[in-house]
Amino acid sequence: MTTEQALTFVAFFIFAGITLFGGILVATMRNVMHAALCMMMCFFGVAGIYIVLEAGFIAAVQVLVYIGAIAVLILFAIMLTRGLMSKTLAPANSQWIAGGAIALLLFIALAFVALGTNWPVSPIQITGDMIPKIGVELMTTYVLPFEIASLLLLAALIGAIVIARE
Amino acid sequence: MIPLQYYLLLAAALFCIGLFTALARRNAVAVLMGIELMLNAVNINLIAFWRYVKPSAAVWDLTGQIFALFVITLAAAEAAIGLALIIAIYRSRDTVNIEDVDLMKW
Numbered sequence: 388m389t390t391e392q393a394l395t396f397v398a399f400f401i402f403a404g405i406t407l408f409g410g411i412l413v414a415t416m417r418n419v420m421h422a423a424l425c426m427m428m429c430f431f432g433v434a435g436i437y438i439v440l441e442a443g444f445i446a447a448v449q450v451l452v453y454i455g456a457i458a459v460l461i462l463f464a465i466m467l468t469r470g471l472m473s474k475t476l477a478p479a480n481s482q483w484i485a486g487g488a489i490a491l492l493l494f495i496a497l498a499f500v501a502l503g504t505n506w507p508v509s510p511i512q513i514t515g516d517m518i519p520k521i522g523v524e525l526m527t528t529y530v531l532p533f534e535i536a537s538l539l540l541l542a543a544l545i546g547a548i549v550i551a552r553e
Numbered sequence: 554m555i556p557l558q559y560y561l562l563l564a565a566a567l568f569c570i571g572l573f574t575a576l577a578r579r580n581a582v583a584v585l586m587g588i589e590l591m592l593n594a595v596n597i598n599l600i601a602f603w604r605y606v607k608p609s610a611a612v613w614d615l616t617g618q619i620f621a622l623f624v625i626t627l628a629a630a631e632a633a634i635g636l637a638l639i640i641a642i643y644r645s646r647d648t649v650n651i652e653d654v655d656l657m658k659w
Contacts (some may be wrong), residue, residue, distance in 0.1 A: 479577045480652055520615055530621060
C-alpha cells in the first residue's frame with residue numbers, strides 16, 4: 388500500500404468517525420440546540436467523505452447549502468420555538484424502543500446487502516476539470532430537471548412564507 | 554482504494570441513526586433533523602456509486618453527482634416547508650412536542 392492510499396484510508400476513517408459520532412449525538416442529545424450543532428458537525432464529516440470520493444463540487448455545495456443554509460434555518464426554528472420545551476422532559480418519546488429496534492433491523496438488512504452483493508466495481512478515471520462539465524450537463528442533458536428544481540424552490544419559498552405567516 | 558462496501562456501511566449506519574432520530578425524538582425540529590441525516594446518507598450512496606460503478610462505455614459521466622445536487626435542492630425545500638409547518642403549529646398550539654400534536658390521529 389502506498390503512502391497516498393494509506394492517507395486516503397486515514398482520511399476516510401476520520402471523516403466517517405466525525406459523521407457517525409455527530410449523528411449519534413443528534414439522536415441522543417437532550418438539548419435540541421446542542422443536537423442541531425452536532426448535526427452541523429455530522430454534515431461537515433459528510434462533506435469530508437465527498438472530498439475523499441473526489442467529488443469536490445458536491446462537498447462545496449454540502450458546506451454551503453447544508454451547513455450554511457439548512458442547519459442555520461433549523462437553529463432559527465429551534466430559537467423561535469423553544470420556550471415551552473421543558474428541560475426535564477425526556478428527549479425520546481414513548482415509541483423509542485420500537486423505533487430503535489426498527490432502525491437496528493434495517494441496518495442489519497442493509498449491511499447484509501452491502502456486504503453480500505457482488506458489486507460490479509470499475510472505478511472511473513477522472514480526467515480534466517469536473518466543475519465546467521457539471522455546468523454543461525446541467526444546461527444540456529438535465530436542463531428540464533434543473534428548471535423544474537428552480538420552480539420547486541420558488542413554490543417552497545412561497546409556501547413556507549404563506550404557512551409561517553401570522 | 555477504499556472498498557465500496559465501507560461507504561455503503563457508513564451510509565447505512567447514518568441512515569439508521571437518522572431513522573431512529575425521526576422515530577424516537579419528541580421535538581418536531583429534531584424529527585426534521587433526522588430526516589436531513591437520512592437524506593445525507595442517500596447522498597453518500599449516490600456519490601459512492603458514481604465513483605465506483607461505471608454505468609456505460611462513456612469515459613465517465615456525472616449522473617450520480619447531478620442526482621446528489623438535486624437531492625440537496627429537495628432537502629432545502631423540504632427543510633423550509635417543514636420548519637414553516639412547525640412554526641405554524643407552535644403558533645396555534647404552543648408546543649413542538651409531536652405527542653401533543655395528534656389532531657389527525659384516528
